Amino acid sequence: MRPLPRGANAGLAAAVARLEPVKHAHPDVSWADLIAFVGVVAIKHMGGPAVPFSYGRVDEMDPATVTPDGGGSTLAHSADVCVVTTNTSIR
Numbered sequence: 001m002r003p004l005p006r007g008a009n010a011g012l013a014a015a016v017a018r019l020e021p022v023k024h025a026h027p028d029v030s031w032a033d034l035i036a037f038v039g040v041v042a043i044k045h046m047g048g049p050a051v052p053f054s055y056g057r058v059d060e061m062d063p064a065t066v067t068p069d070g071g072g073s074t075l076a077h078s079a080d081v082c083v084v085t086t087n088t089s090i091r
Contacts, residue, residue, distance in 0.1 A: 019038065030059045037053060039051075
């Protein structure tokens with residue numbers, strides 16, 4: 001997957017690279033769900049509360065249909081926490 005070139009996706013390429021083996025192992029899980037799940041795992045791993053999670057997000061690659069640009073991201077760090085530190089499975 002190649003992230004849309006938007007400000008809100010800053011750092012997403014690094015996260016996607018770290019998560020590609022997980023996505024490959026679980027092709028039926030959308031990138032949107034996988035990235036959201038990584039955030040949930042990272043929050044819990046860092047001592048935060050358990051965040052409810054459910055699957056069902058759909059990947060959208062058309063820039064005209066996504067939210068307006070803006071903001072930043074710490075997804076690369078979240079991916080590292082989920083995949084490297086905790087070795088957590090998405091199952």
